[in-house]
Amino acid sequence: MKLISLNINGLPVEVEEGTTLLEAARAYGVNIPTLCHDDGLSSYGACRLCVVEIGPPGKSKMVSSCTYRCEDGLEVRTHSAKIMKTRAMMLELLVSSSPQSKTIQDLASAHGMTKQRFRPEHEDCILCGLCIRMCAEQMMSSAIGFVGRGPNRRITTAFDEVSEVCRRCGGCMYICPVCMSRCHGPDEEATLCNACLNFSPSCVAVYDDVQCWMPPECGTCVRPEGDYLPATGRLATEES
Amino acid sequence: MTGKIRSVSELHEFQASLKEELQGDRTVITLCAGPGCAASGADNVAKAFRKHIEEMGLTDQVTFKCTGCHGFCALAPVVAIDPAGYCYEGVKQADVKDILERTIIGGEVIEKLLYVDPETGEPVLYEKDIPFYKHQDRILLAENRQIDPDRLEDFLAIDGYSALAKVLDEMSSEDVIQAILDSGLRGRGGAGFPTGLKWQIAHQQTAEPKYIVCNADEGDPGAFMDRGIIEGNPHRVIEGMCIGARAIGANQGFVYVRYEYPIAVQRINQAVDQAREAGLLGENILGSDFSFDLKVVMGAGAFVCGEETALIASLEGKKGEPVQRPPFPVESGYRGKPTVINNVESWTCVPHVIGKGAEWFSSIGSEGSKGTKIFSLVGKVKNTGLVEVPMGTTIRKIVYDIGGGVPNGKSFKAIQTGGPAGGCLPEDLIDLPIDFEALTKAGTIMGSGGLIVMDESTCMVDVARYFTRFLEEESCGKCYSCRKGTQRMRELLDDICEGKGTLDHLDLLEELGETVNNASMCGLGQNAANPVLSTLRYFRHEYEAHITEHRCSAGVCAALIRYFIQEELCDGCHACSKVCPVEAISGEKDLEHEIDPDVCITCGSCIEVCPTDAIIIVSGSGEEA
Numbered sequence: 001m002k003l004i005s006l007n008i009n010g011l012p013v014e015v016e017e018g019t020t021l022l023e024a025a026r027a028y029g030v031n032i033p034t035l036c037h038d039d040g041l042s043s044y045g046a047c048r049l050c051v052v053e054i055g056p057p058g059k060s061k062m063v064s065s066c067t068y069r070c071e072d073g074l075e076v077r078t079h080s081a082k083i084m085k086t087r088a089m090m091l092e093l094l095v096s097s098s099p100q101s102k103t104i105q106d107l108a109s110a111h112g113m114t115k116q117r118f119r120p121e122h123e124d125c126i127l128c129g130l131c132i133r134m135c136a137e138q139m140m141s142s143a144i145g146f147v148g149r150g151p152n153r154r155i156t157t158a159f160d161e162v163s164e165v166c167r168r169c170g171g172c173m174y175i176c177p178v179c180m181s182r183c184h185g186p187d188e189e190a191t192l193c194n195a196c197l198n199f200s201p202s203c204v205a206v207y208d209d210v211q212c213w214m215p216p217e218c219g220t221c222v223r224p225e226g227d228y229l230p231a232t233g234r235l236a237t238e239e240s
Numbered sequence: 241m242t243g244k245i246r247s248v249s250e251l252h253e254f255q256a257s258l259k260e261e262l263q264g265d266r267t268v269i270t271l272c273a274g275p276g277c278a279a280s281g282a283d284n285v286a287k288a289f290r291k292h293i294e295e296m297g298l299t300d301q302v303t304f305k306c307t308g309c310h311g312f313c314a315l316a317p318v319v320a321i322d323p324a325g326y327c328y329e330g331v332k333q334a335d336v337k338d339i340l341e342r343t344i345i346g347g348e349v350i351e352k353l354l355y356v357d358p359e360t361g362e363p364v365l366y367e368k369d370i371p372f373y374k375h376q377d378r379i380l381l382a383e384n385r386q387i388d389p390d391r392l393e394d395f396l397a398i399d400g401y402s403a404l405a406k407v408l409d410e411m412s413s414e415d416v417i418q419a420i421l422d423s424g425l426r427g428r429g430g431a432g433f434p435t436g437l438k439w440q441i442a443h444q445q446t447a448e449p450k451y452i453v454c455n456a457d458e459g460d461p462g463a464f465m466d467r468g469i470i471e472g473n474p475h476r477v478i479e480g481m482c483i484g485a486r487a488i489g490a491n492q493g494f495v496y497v498r499y500e501y502p503i504a505v506q507r508i509n510q511a512v513d514q515a516r517e518a519g520l521l522g523e524n525i526l527g528s529d530f531s532f533d534l535k536v537v538m539g540a541g542a543f544v545c546g547e548e549t550a551l552i553a554s555l556e557g558k559k560g561e562p563v564q565r566p567p568f569p570v571e572s573g574y575r576g577k578p579t580v581i582n583n584v585e586s587w588t589c590v591p592h593v594i595g596k597g598a599e600w601f602s603s604i605g606s607e608g609s610k611g612t613k614i615f616s617l618v619g620k621v622k623n624t625g626l627v628e629v630p631m632g633t634t635i636r637k638i639v640y641d642i643g644g645g646v647p648n649g650k651s652f653k654a655i656q657t658g659g660p661a662g663g664c665l666p667e668d669l670i671d672l673p674i675d676f677e678a679l680t681k682a683g684t685i686m687g688s689g690g691l692i693v694m695d696e697s698t699c700m701v702d703v704a705r706y707f708t709r710f711l712e713e714e715s716c717g718k719c720y721s722c723r724k725g726t727q728r729m730r731e732l733l734d735d736i737c738e739g740k741g742t743l744d745h746l747d748l749l750e751e752l753g754e755t756v757n758n759a760s761m762c763g764l765g766q767n768a769a770n771p772v773l774s775t776l777r778y779f780r781h782e783y784e785a786h787i788t789e790h791r792c793s794a795g796v797c798a799a800l801i802r803y804f805i806q807e808e809l810c811d812g813c814h815a816c817s818k819v820c821p822v823e824a825i826s827g828e829k830d831l832e833h834e835i836d837p838d839v840c841i842t843c844g845s846c847i848e849v850c851p852t853d854a855i856i857i858v859s860g861s862g863e864e865a
Contacts, residue, residue: 043564046719063564067761089759150712150716153716
């Protein structure tokens with residue numbers, strides 16, 4: 001197998017030919033956020049969160065790292081100011097349309113976002129296509145797919161009929177970044193609680209399940225530090 | 241047609257005999273039956289010509305031809321008479337007998353059908369002297385006027401397929417590619433990639449088979465360059481594709497044409513059949529070892545399918561959605577094989593480059609952009625139509641010398657280039673030469689060549705909103721940045737047009753626009769914010785007036801304008817109150833009337849009927865819009 005040498009954030013790296021920029025970056029410990037990527041599925045490039053800058057400064061362009069293959073001598077920047085600004089705007093778009101997704105809320109919080117400026121919407125699906133690829137590539141079923149374009153694009157079964165090939169396996173729901181982890185944080189339309197980011201240790205680190213299943217009134221995560229008293233639920237550490 | 245042409249020498253003999261047969265000393269009446277003329281009743285005029293020529297027994301002296309688009313759509317339907325070179329405009333069915341009797345038999349010119357030069361007020365006798373044509377350099381479009389697109393013989397009579405014969409007879413693949421490289425021809429579909437380089441890369445690929453594709457999925461609103469060529473000169477496209485196929489080593493090609501162009505679909509299909517029958521497509525073309533065939537595929541109407549990777553997906557029977565490049569189609573295209581995709585106009589340039597030489601081609605145009613380019617000139621301009629000029633021609637020359645300027649005494653405000661994903665340029669930039677580099681620098685694109693002229697009655701915020709809405713609807717929806725970004729930009733523009741905008745909207749629009757252009761995958765998304773960003777760059781004051789003064793100076797944005805009756809001019813005739821569909825106008829007979837702004841839907845019916853021009857549109861704090 002041919003090896004490709006490139007440069008990620010100033011770090012010379014070597015990867016096998018055919019490796020994507022995302023795989024290369026992750027292999028070298030650089031974390032790039034994604035919503036539509038899964039290691040077990042083909043790359044698609046829908047969410048545009050994994051964009052990175054390629055080429056020398058001044059002549060660079062942005063590509064989605066999950067779909068772009070490593071090239072010899074390529075100069076890659078994964079967290080430049082330009083990229084962070086773009087990612088923040090992508091997250092602002094995402095969180096304004098699907099604020100109920102904890103996955104999206106967490107990503108937005110991690111990028112320091114506290115407000116979004118668009119008219120709030122409540123769309124569940126972000127059309128990332130993970131479910132379609134899950135169904136086709138892992139479940140060998142191809143029961144669902146995209147139809148329509150622009151504002152009419154949606155995911156459905158063929159001709160909107162009950163699918164004959166769907167085995168009700170639930171793989172589509174399992175992989176969905178929006179519907180499987182609901183955020184029950186403060187419900188004010190334009191404000192993000194940011195609590196998961198500010199709280200230490202974070203819910204994600206403490207609970208054995210990435211879903212924050214505590215009822216909204218618990219308020220644990222918004223209480224000042226030191227005032228920590230879980231109202232409901234158990235800590236993962238207590239369990240052991 | 242007399243069966244297959246078996247060799248290059250047979251082709252030349254056949255061409256010579258056709259030239260003799262078709263030309264001679266006959267008078268040729270040419271009626272433009274392109275899209276503009278057909279819409280203005282060219283069909284009936286054609287019927288009348290055929291009928292009267294027959295009845296008057298002129299069939300031996302006169303050849304009557306319906307051709308593709310001549311270009312001057314503002315004069316439709318257009319009739320040209322050769323060899324005299326006369327041009328008649330706006331010809332009606334009733335004029336036909338007159339033309340035959342007076343001009344063809346009597347040799348006299350009918351003055352009322354001549355084009356009148358608005359500068360001098362004098363009628364213009366010859367087509368070549370009409371300013372619209374005089375200032376152009378028509379290479380590709382000139383042929384439209386010479387041939388009946390239904391007849392292969394007409395095309396052969398103007399030395400059609402000679403360039404292909406030259407390639408088969410005396411040029412290697414490398415020679416052809418070198419010629420295209422030397423010519424400096426760049427793709428006419430929008431991105432301007434050097435055509436020769438694309439062919440060279442395809443030629444170097446080892447994978448087999450290779451394919452070539454003609455992209456005729458012209459979807460820009462108001463643009464019809466490719467349609468003009470395919471409908472008017474389909475064999476030139478086929479010839480170009482044969483040469484390209486020979487150069488890269490392909491044996492199969494596709495013409496991907498949108499189904500909204502039924503005549504183009506019919507013409508190209510018919511031309512492919514004719515070429516196949518004549519041995520110009522199929523096995524062993526002109527007796528050589530080169531075999532190549534074409535299939536015409538119809539697109540289903542998605543704008544994004546003009547993007548090459550989406551086009552390939554559509555060709556393969558999949559949903560038309562772009563994918564990541566690289567790999568580029570020249571490496572991995574149709575069915576994963578090397579595929580060269582060029583636009584209709586690029587393919588049409590190829591036989592001219594081969595026939596007249598790379599040096600000739602590269603002598604036309606500007607430093608980085610060679611040859612001529614066809615533009616479809618539409619909007620608020622007197623002479624609308626298809627315009628062909630050398631690359632690097634200034635906007636001023638196109639709009640004023642060729643286009644005749646803005647009609648109705650209004651003033652020029654902006655020109656939109658490059659289709660919906662292009663940008664708007666202000667009057668300050670009217671001396672900008674149109675080529676790939678200059679346009680990109682000014683924040684817009686060449687695109688496939690749409691030019692929309694806007695005057696003072698055009699609201700730039702509304703224009704940005706219109707194109708953003710178009711792109712929102714035509715985005716394939718794969719990239720979140722493009723799908724959601726265009727929706728959010730349109731919402732912000734809606735707010736501004738409705739007077740609900742704030743100055744923060746502008747910063748957000750700019751920030752969002754940059755993200756949409758930067759983060760999206762394909763050419764559509766990467767240019768989707770151009771209408772917004774370019775109008776913000778050059779017409780920010782209009783946005784600000786909408787926001788801070790609630791004023792739409794063009795009088796377009798319904799929420800920001802009011803219709804107002806000037807007391808001193810109103811004579812109380814009731815004309816306006818009669819046509820008002822919502823009964824917003826009140827007032828006694830012979831006394832001044834009044835419009836209730838809360839009821840008025842700003843439809844404009846009253847303005848049209850007011851005999852004293854008492855009604856005006858006001859915006860903002862009450863000034864006339």
